Amino acid sequence: MNQASAPIQIKPKDYKSDIKPIWCPGCGDFAVLNAITKALAFLELPHEDVALISGIGCSSRIAAYTSVYGFHGVHGRALALAAGLKVARRDLTVLVAGGDGDGLSIGGNHFIHACRRNMDMTYIIMDNEVYGMTKGQASPTTPPDWADSKLTPGGTGIRPFQPAGLALTAGASFIARGFTGDPNGLARMLVAAIEHPGFSFVQALSPCPTFRPEQMKWKHHVRAFEEETTSDPILATQRIQADDGMSTGILYQRDVPVFQPGHGSPVAAVAGFESEFEI
Numbered sequence: 001m002n003q004a005s006a007p008i009q010i011k012p013k014d015y016k017s018d019i020k021p022i023w024c025p026g027c028g029d030f031a032v033l034n035a036i037t038k039a040l041a042f043l044e045l046p047h048e049d050v051a052l053i054s055g056i057g058c059s060s061r062i063a064a065y066t067s068v069y070g071f072h073g074v075h076g077r078a079l080a081l082a083a084g085l086k087v088a089r090r091d092l093t094v095l096v097a098g099g100d101g102d103g104l105s106i107g108g109n110h111f112i113h114a115c116r117r118n119m120d121m122t123y124i125i126m127d128n129e130v131y132g133m134t135k136g137q138a139s140p141t142t143p144p145d146w147a148d149s150k151l152t153p154g155g156t157g158i159r160p161f162q163p164a165g166l167a168l169t170a171g172a173s174f175i176a177r178g179f180t181g182d183p184n185g186l187a188r189m190l191v192a193a194i195e196h197p198g199f200s201f202v203q204a205l206s207p208c209p210t211f212r213p214e215q216m217k218w219k220h221h222v223r224a225f226e227e228e229t230t231s232d233p234i235l236a237t238q239r240i241q242a243d244d245g246m247s248t249g250i251l252y253q254r255d256v257p258v259f260q261p262g263h264g265s266p267v268a269a270v271a272g273f274e275s276e277f278e279i
């Protein structure tokens with residue numbers, strides 16, 4: 001093959017921006033960034049065809065660290081922004097990313113409705129079971145007895161969400177759990193998630209060594225899910241409930257009609273709406 005016809009090889013590093021991450025040393029979010037860039041390079045997606053939308057939090061900084069289109073949004077509203085983008089630009093590959101606080105506390109309502117709506121996008125929650133950016137408050141995935149927080153001395157006493165179970169109940173059509181200690185496995189999972197038509201949810205177990213140093217032991221507990229991916233929601237529910245939340249793999253995948261409304265003419269729509277309020 002001569003040089004003129006040789007395919008252009010996009011490398012993972014080509015998807016990184018010039019902005020250097022300011023995450024703490026050892027933060028799991030570095031591996032998520034690497035997994036995303038590896039997945040994009042594997043799929044050879046042109047930069048201008050991809051958008052990464054995030055909320056607010058340490059993990060949500062990720063939008064600034066890639067060279068695809070990005071929007072570092074508002075706390076808990078990444079999925080709403082992404083839905084609007086996907087309505088207007090259905091041709092884009094839309095990735096959405098943020099923390100467990102961003103996606104399951106303030107953004108929890110958007111999360112469940114995004115699952116049932118099934119628009120074609122990939123949502124990555126970097127789950128460190130804590131609010132990292134605001135210095136270590138409990139999140140909806142924090143274990144009830146985690147006591148190293150001044151705001152919740154003795155622990156929250158509240159049972160945490162099981163994100164995969166929540167996504168399944170809410171109607172997500174692709175559910176996976178990965179671990180930042182296995183960035184190649186996470187990248188493969190992201191390739192499958194991006195290729196899946198519909199709402200793909202990927203929970204990335206991503207340790208926060210600063211506020212949850214004990215999570216550095218996760219590498220000893222995480223293991224691959226023994227069973228094959230299922231499309232049966234009852235079986236998936238049983239497996240998720242029987243698991244301790246540390247098994248990784250694509251837990252559930254099912255073909256469900258994708259929701260993709262046309263955006264029509266927004267100006268005409270607003271004018272028609274306003275006319276209803278004329279006195």
Ligand SMILES: Cc1ncc(C[n+]2csc(CCOP(=O)(O)OP(=O)(O)O)c2C)c(N)n1
Binds near residue numbers: 101139
């Ligand atoms: C409307 C609003 N409420 C609260 C905050 C403060 N705040 C910023 S980040 C954050 C939580 C971050 O935790 P998480 O989403 O889990 O991300 P992490 O920092 O752990 O990656 C909070 C409460 C905010 N920025 N905006």
Ligand code: SF4
Binds near residue numbers: 022029058059209
């Ligand atoms: S505080 Fe935790 S989540 Fe935030 S950058 Fe540091 S290690 Fe990562």
